[in-house]
Amino acid sequence: MTNASPTVYPYRLRIPGPISVPERVRQANAKPVVNHRGAEMRAILGEIQRLIKPLFGTQAPVLTFGSSGTGVMEASLVNVLAPGEKVLALVHGQFGERYAQIARALGAEVDVIESEWGQVPDPQQVAASLDKAQYRAVVTVHNESSTGAVTDLAGIGALLRDRDTLFLVDSISGLAGMELRQDEWGVDIAVTGSQKALMCPPGLGFASVSDKARKVIDRDDRCSRFYFDMRKALAGVDNNETAFTCPVSLLFGLHEALTMIHEEGLPQVFARHKRLSDALRAGCVALGLPAFGDQAAASRTVVVASVPEPLTGGAIVKHMYENYNTVIAGARNKLSGKVIRIGTMGQISEADILTDLHYLERTLTALGHDVPTPGCGVAAAMASLR
Amino acid sequence: MTNASPTVYPYRLRIPGPISVPERVRQANAKPVVNHRGAEMRAILGEIQRLIKPLFGTQAPVLTFGSSGTGVMEASLVNVLAPGEKVLALVHGQFGERYAQIARALGAEVDVIESEWGQVPDPQQVAASLDKAQYRAVVTVHNESSTGAVTDLAGIGALLRDRDTLFLVDSISGLAGMELRQDEWGVDIAVTGSQKALMCPPGLGFASVSDKARKVIDRDDRCSRFYFDMRKALAGVDNNETAFTCPVSLLFGLHEALTMIHEEGLPQVFARHKRLSDALRAGCVALGLPAFGDQAAASRTVVVASVPEPLTGGAIVKHMYENYNTVIAGARNKLSGKVIRIGTMGQISEADILTDLHYLERTLTALGHDVPTPGCGVAAAMASLR
The missing domain is CATH 3.40.640.10 (Type I PLP-dependent aspartate aminotransferase-like (Major domain))
Structure with missing residues (x-):
């Protein structure tokens, strides 16, 4: 179970489904x-x-x-x-x-x-x-x-x-x-x-x-x-x-x-998914987690980021959950350890993306990963959203 | 759609499932x-x-x-x-x-x-x-x-x-x-x-x-x-x-x-189902709708009552819905027209049974059925519950 205070760190369901329901x-x-x-x-x-x-x-x-x-x-x-x-x-x-x-x-x-x-x-x-x-x-x-x-x-x-x-x-x-x-x-x-x-x-x-x-x-x-x-x-x-x-x-x-x-409008919904997934992906890249796979075919509902060795996806997922009460996904298949996955679907907003990247930076740092510049993930996302 | 005022007659789901959820x-x-x-x-x-x-x-x-x-x-x-x-x-x-x-x-x-x-x-x-x-x-x-x-x-x-x-x-x-x-x-x-x-x-x-x-x-x-x-x-x-x-x-x-x-206790739950189904069945019988089938094997979660000709189950179901916003069941099989079915499962109480019988009496009367004595259905249920 998580050790994070639910007051300081409210439970956040950020896997690529099931997602947080409005x-x-x-x-x-x-x-x-x-x-x-x-x-x-x-x-x-x-x-x-x-x-x-x-x-x-x-x-x-x-x-x-x-x-x-x-x-x-x-x-x-x-x-x-x-x-x-x-x-x-x-x-x-x-x-x-x-x-x-x-x-x-x-x-x-x-x-x-x-x-x-x-x-x-x-x-x-x-x-x-x-x-x-x-x-x-x-x-x-x-x-x-x-x-x-x-x-x-x-x-x-x-x-x-x-x-x-x-x-x-x-x-x-x-x-x-x-x-x-x-x-x-x-x-x-x-x-x-x-x-x-x-x-x-x-x-x-x-x-x-x-x-x-x-x-x-x-x-x-x-x-x-x-x-x-x-x-x-x-x-x-x-x-x-x-x-x-x-x-x-x-x-x-x-x-x-x-x-x-x-009510939001289908084109607007699709555009929001693209905009937010682009921002999260940019933030992950800035933090040193390259986007996984063919970026010409990049999803808009999930961001899959590569995890450089010696980091493992499992360690990131565990740390995010235990310290920030934030549930992201690793892989239950041959990519196990090599990627993390974060959902960008449903009623999410820019706030979710910044929060993901904030916790992710702290997690990566805690796990000994050399984040290029403090705040670079959030900054890259903000730039992408501008 | 129902014509019954939802203020005077709140929607009541009384079929043998899905049932009203607490x-x-x-x-x-x-x-x-x-x-x-x-x-x-x-x-x-x-x-x-x-x-x-x-x-x-x-x-x-x-x-x-x-x-x-x-x-x-x-x-x-x-x-x-x-x-x-x-x-x-x-x-x-x-x-x-x-x-x-x-x-x-x-x-x-x-x-x-x-x-x-x-x-x-x-x-x-x-x-x-x-x-x-x-x-x-x-x-x-x-x-x-x-x-x-x-x-x-x-x-x-x-x-x-x-x-x-x-x-x-x-x-x-x-x-x-x-x-x-x-x-x-x-x-x-x-x-x-x-x-x-x-x-x-x-x-x-x-x-x-x-x-x-x-x-x-x-x-x-x-x-x-x-x-x-x-x-x-x-x-x-x-x-x-x-x-x-x-x-x-x-x-x-x-x-x-x-x-x-x-919390209620399993024996208490079972006893309540038996008590309420017995009461509803007694009320239906008193109103002139005999219990259907082998009463030695009578269900405790549903009451199935025979509908005497020239009444039909469908007419009763329709009248109960349109006038009392109360949904009971007929039959979708070879018993169609011949029975009505009312659920007695879940979190129901004596109030539900009396209300069912009250509306049922008014419905039967409106459809030209000769109810033996005004109030006899509710009275029989009350006697059964005593």
């Missing part, structure tokens, strides 16, 4: 529960459809599941696959690996194009693979939060438009923090979760379904499934009903969060 | 979100284990999923079945039908013992079936909330103790409102949801797993699965970790609800 959303989560199939709930579900579609960049129905992000990743696959069909997984980090792992668990034959972590999938490589085999689906991660790299979905989607292959995308840590244009980019199923840039507590998963995907989902020869069966979910979506009891309270919160996002 | 629980749901893998969350998950096991009547681990009840029903099956294995489904209502339907969707060969709705499965019939075929699992519903009948789990569990067959039980609308003694009764996996007698919002599913079930779950030849894979969930449960991001806020609420249940 007061307005939390209070909406606390509203009295209503009949999950009554007029009140249908009105909320209808509003959610209307408000969430622009975040997906789609006119397609968006399905709601009580689930984590992993659940809807599985949903995107189990509904379109028959066992033994081929999947092409574009892997450039931990969550791409998970997508491939789920496909294998469901009995798919999975080919992997692995990019160096921190880099993004190369559409040309994808094109070459598509010419060699018949894939039911290409799966990838929009915003690979383990590395901070953003995939060129448009470039890959364009390759699939005139093929039978479906394009399935995990935008769990991207959607609502960065642009997603599902329809324009040719994404067939995009999935996301509530606990990232949608700034809600975890517990809701969403999946948008293109017409092209729907034709496959409706076939009788797909994997066995029940709870995540999109045929059941699609049957009710136009009437604003879910197939099974929906997480009523979490949906109240989501409705509030979506309202806040549209 | 203020204390809703405020806990609104607490700031914490790191889903941090010390704070592990402490909560550990406390939840300790507090929830007595409700299952088990020493076995209780797994937590972000899911509706249907999701954990699927989880109980997908983890123990291989496609083509046989399942014996004891069906005495809508949710037993669903259990059978899920098993079929997963590729099981399902034999059904159907009891008349309102009656309960007969252990002798089960014994006869068990002698005729090798079943991987017997599935049934503890509290069939569509009919208000409670299954004799001990009688069936005793038949399975010395067989390889597993006993899977849906206690979604039973647990926390009525006694469940998983270990003593020989239940292998019991599943439940948060939105019934656990008096939380929907969104959490739970499954307890016996040693006998665990041996089957660990086999490599079971159905393909990922999100609901109990091997992954069991791997972390002793460290108070979930396999995937858990619904942090809902778990805060659950912790509060479990605390409230133990």
